[in-house]
Amino acid sequence: MGKNFNYNYAFLFYDVGEKRVNKVFKVCKKYLSHFQKSVFRGEITPANIILLKKDLKKVINENEDFVCIIKLMNDNVYGEEVLGNKQNNTGEDLII
Amino acid sequence: MGKNFNYNYAFLFYDVGEKRVNKVFKVCKKYLSHFQKSVFRGEITPANIILLKKDLKKVINENEDFVCIIKLMNDNVYGEEVLGNKQNNTGEDLII
Numbered sequence: 001m002g003k004n005f006n007y008n009y010a011f012l013f014y015d016v017g018e019k020r021v022n023k024v025f026k027v028c029k030k031y032l033s034h035f036q037k038s039v040f041r042g043e044i045t046p047a048n049i050i051l052l053k054k055d056l057k058k059v060i061n062e063n064e065d066f067v068c069i070i071k072l073m074n075d076n077v078y079g080e081e082v083l084g085n086k087q088n089n090t091g092e093d094l095i096i
Numbered sequence: 097m098g099k100n101f102n103y104n105y106a107f108l109f110y111d112v113g114e115k116r117v118n119k120v121f122k123v124c125k126k127y128l129s130h131f132q133k134s135v136f137r138g139e140i141t142p143a144n145i146i147l148l149k150k151d152l153k154k155v156i157n158e159n160e161d162f163v164c165i166i167k168l169m170n171d172n173v174y175g176e177e178v179l180g181n182k183q184n185n186t187g188e189d190l191i192i
Contacts, residue, residue, distance in 0.1 A: 007175055011166065013109060015133040016180075036162060037111040038133075053179060062180045066132060070107065071175040072168075079103055079167040083149060084112075084158045 007071035010049060012040040016065035023059040024067070027052065043075070103167035106145060108136040112161035119155040120163070123148065139171070 012032055016024050025034075031052045032040035044052065049071065056067055072078060108128055112120050121130075127148045128136035140148065145167065152163055168174060 005173075005175065011107070013132070013135055036109070036164060039109055039164075049177070053177060056179055060180055065180040067179040068132060068135075069177040069179075071177065072173065077101075077168065077173050079101065081145070081149060081165040081167065083152055083163040083165075084156055084161040 005071075005073050007046060007049070007073060008043060009072045009075050009077075010041065010044050011035075011070040011072070012052075012067065014038050014065070014067040016060055016067070020059055020061065020065060024056065024065075027055045027059060030055070101167075101169050103142060103145070103169055104139060105168045105171050105173075106137065106140050107131075107166040107168070108148075108163065110134050110161070110163040112156055112163070116155055116157065116161060120152065120161075123151045123155060126151070 010032065012028055014024055014028070015038065028034070028040040031044055031048055032042040035041045049069065053069070060067060106128065108124055110120055110124070111134065124130070124136040127140055127144055128138040131137045145165065149165070156163060
């Protein structure tokens with residue numbers, strides 16, 4: 001699937017053990033913007049995607065955790081529909 | 097952002113109150129494939145995106161819940177990177 005595109009934008013979502021949520025959150029925050037609960041997104045260079053993955057591998061437990069990065073060419077290739085109250089759900093306040 | 101594209105593929109992620117998770121899950125499952133925890137994805141026609149939103153609006157609490165649909169033209173416009181154990185995390189067994 002589209003392996004030859006030059007991706008410069010990404011969505012990331014994770015499902016990781018509670019003990020590691022904080023660390024994973026911090027790594028993601030370094031490269032992307034927090035979007036919602038366990039979802040990040042933002043502009044990111046292919047080189048930084050590699051660094052992001054490297055940093056994530058240091059903090060996740062590969063047997064128990066799951067992280068998925070959806071890479072897009074830019075933020076013009078998708079459309080977004082939001083239902084409900086976005087403001088209530090940045091989740092930033094839940095992470096210390 | 098790309099409002100004029102013909103979108104035929106979508107990612108959906110939700111953050112909804114525990115009481116409504118089951119209902120939201122069932123609605124999403126009707127239109128998309130369960131991908132991971134609170135994330136669905138799959139081919140979907142523009143007409144069905146409208147129906148999906150209509151069905152979701154019936155079951156969510158718009159003040160407390162949040163659902164985001166990311167629409168893409170097709171599954172060729174994104175690349176995917178997965179870290180960790182995907183098999184452990186379909187989450188289907190968690191929903192009765």
